Amino acid sequence: MTVRTRFAPSPTGNVHIGNIRAAIYNWLFARHVGGEFWLRLEDTDRERSTKEAVQTVLDSMAWLGLDVDGEPLYQSTQRARHMEVAEQLLASGHAYRQDKGCTGKGECVVFQMPGRDISFHDEVKGDLSKKAEDMKDFVIVRSDGSPVFHLGNVVDDITMGITHVIRGDDHVENTFKHIAIYHALGLPPPKFAHLPMIVNAQGKPYSKRDGAAYVGEFQERGFLPEALFNSLALLGWSPGDDLEVMSREEMVALFTLDRVRSAPSQLDMTKLLWMNGEHLKRRGLDEIVAGCEAAMKRQGLWREDMDPAYFRAVVSCMGERIKLFTDLGEQAAFFFNEDFAYDEKSVRKRLLKEGALDILREELAVLAALEPFTAESTDAALHALAERMGRGMGDLVHPLRVAVSGTGVGPGLFEMLAVMGKDRSVARIQRTLSIYGTPA
RNA sequence: GACCCCAUCGUCUAGAGGUCUAGGACACCAGGUUUUCAUCCUGGUAACACGGGUUCGAUUCCCGUUGGGGUCGCCA
Numbered sequence: 001m002t003v004r005t006r007f008a009p010s011p012t013g014n015v016h017i018g019n020i021r022a023a024i025y026n027w028l029f030a031r032h033v034g035g036e037f038w039l040r041l042e043d044t045d046r047e048r049s050t051k052e053a054v055q056t057v058l059d060s061m062a063w064l065g066l067d068v069d070g071e072p073l074y075q076s077t078q079r080a081r082h083m084e085v086a087e088q089l090l091a092s093g094h095a096y097r098q099d100k101g102c103t104g105k106g107e108c109v110v111f112q113m114p115g116r117d118i119s120f121h122d123e124v125k126g127d128l129s130k131k132a133e134d135m136k137d138f139v140i141v142r143s144d145g146s147p148v149f150h151l152g153n154v155v156d157d158i159t160m161g162i163t164h165v166i167r168g169d170d171h172v173e174n175t176f177k178h179i180a181i182y183h184a185l186g187l188p189p190p191k192f193a194h195l196p197m198i199v200n201a202q203g204k205p206y207s208k209r210d211g212a213a214y215v216g217e218f219q220e221r222g223f224l225p226e227a228l229f230n231s232l233a234l235l236g237w238s239p240g241d242d243l244e245v246m247s248r249e250e251m252v253a254l255f256t257l258d259r260v261r262s263a264p265s266q267l268d269m270t271k272l273l274w275m276n277g278e279h280l281k282r283r284g285l286d287e288i289v290a291g292c293e294a295a296m297k298r299q300g301l302w303r304e305d306m307d308p309a310y311f312r313a314v315v316s317c318m319g320e321r322i323k324l325f326t327d328l329g330e331q332a333a334f335f336f337n338e339d340f341a342y343d344e345k346s347v348r349k350r351l352l353k354e355g356a357l358d359i360l361r362e363e364l365a366v367l368a369a370l371e372p373f374t375a376e377s378t379d380a381a382l383h384a385l386a387e388r389m390g391r392g393m394g395d396l397v398h399p400l401r402v403a404v405s406g407t408g409v410g411p412g413l414f415e416m417l418a419v420m421g422k423d424r425s426v427a428r429i430q431r432t433l434s435i436y437g438t439p440a
Numbered sequence: 441g442a443c444c445c446c447a448u449c450g451u452c453u454a455g456a457g458g459u460c461u462a463g464g465a466c467a468c469c470a471g472g473u474u475u476u477c478a479u480c481c482u483g484g485u486a487a488c489a490c491g492g493g494u495u496c497g498a499u500u501c502c503c504g505u506u507g508g509g510g511u512c513g514c515c516a
Binding site for chain 2: 045134144153272318401
């Protein structure tokens with residue numbers, strides 16, 4: 001029998017990381033065994049399940065590369081089928097109508113638990129069981145005639161031919177009810193696997209207030225989809241050896257349900273950031289340039305007159321300092337702005353130091369006359385100058401760095417000068433001198 | 441409260457009775473490389489929640505305690 005898994009979110013406008021992680025595991029499992037991965041939109045809450053909310057689910061999945069087999073099933077289209085099954089259950093005596101003590105106005109349909117213990121083997125948690133007296137009957141059709149989650153969920157899984165239900169830990173209790181429905185229908189239940197929750201530092205379910213909680217937020221912050229995918233996959237699962245940075249394909253090859261842990265875990269943003277850097281190293285310069293450009297546009301830092309060659313040179317120069325696409329705009333904005341601000345502390349420490357401005361003037365003279373203007377030539381010229389002035393390189397490097405970038409941190413000074421070019425470098429030093437230099 | 445689940449460094453984890461004086465990764469600290477920043481290299485701090493069993497021997501198996509979580513809707 002072909003394995004078929006599914007992701008069954010209710011479109012609310014946001015896709016929570018815990019939820020998408022369930023999707024990732026379903027996808028990984030299906031791909032690993034050569035099965036199918038399907039999508040079902042549980043859109044019965046018509047108010048929240050807007051077209052946009054559905055699109056958000058689709059976008060998040062596409063971004064992470066979770067390709068779906070078959071056509072997505074919209075639960076709202078299955079109502080007739082749900083009611084049909086409810087009637088069947090009523091007819092076979094597995095459900096009954098109730099009208100007293102109702103929350104709603106009319107009659108509701110209640111599923112009758114079988115009165116015996118129910119147990120099943122969870123693919124990650126092992127054998128689970130529940131005593132008959134600890135389970136009670138539950139409503140499957142509301143008094144307004146609409147099917148309840150348990151009914152729709154099970155019926156749709158049957159309709160879709162789902163063989164493995166991989167979902168969050170918060171569904172384990174529901175599973176006993178669901179299995180009872182399968183039994184009442186005379187159908188074999190699928191295999192179940194319940195994944196541990198992603199929690200915050202307090203051990204509570206990870207939520208919006210704990211930081212970025214939705215897929216879209218990670219995308220906006222400049223994270224790579226493969227990095228988020230990798231990190232989320234590793235939250236509760238590990239291949240068994242010390243392998244951590246993996247491609248989707250590697251994970252597909254290695255993924256098995258029995259290596260999924262059963263304890264909740266926390267998402268560490270610092271490690272996610274590191275992971276992102278690792279995946280960034282695996283991308284080519286072209287992709288990084290494109291990613292940085294897109295990020296700067298989102299940040300509102302992109303300028304229409306940007307020289308593509310210069311932009312590319314800057315990205316290349318920043319190299320592995322870029323951990324996130326948004327880093328370029330946040331840490332290297334000075335490259336693109338001739339009116340860049342000066343970091344006060346660096347100015348005090350490097351520029352206003354005894355003799356620093358005099359050295360800077362000498363450097364200006366040397367650089368203005370330098371030809372060609374490369375990382376090697378500027379390096380050599382400044383070393384020669386240091387020798388001539390009887391100063392250490394540190395005395396020349398620090399003021400110059402602040403003069404051309406406004407800050408004490410950044411790429412290597414000589415690479416930076418070469419990228420900026422002579423004219424820009426000279427103009428920046430002159431600007432600095434006009435601001436901080438004492439009148440000669 | 442009832443029922444169910446969980447428990448290894450700060451965090452993510454490896455470990456399926458001896459190979460564990462518990463391994464890796466992130467973070468952190470120190471040293472080295474580097475004229476600066478970052479990278480990089482080397483080293484270091486840091487954990488089996490507790491108590492009982494079982495066993496020649498428990499991180500690993502069982503029970504209990506403690507702690508944490510989930511569920512107890514005509515929400516999904």
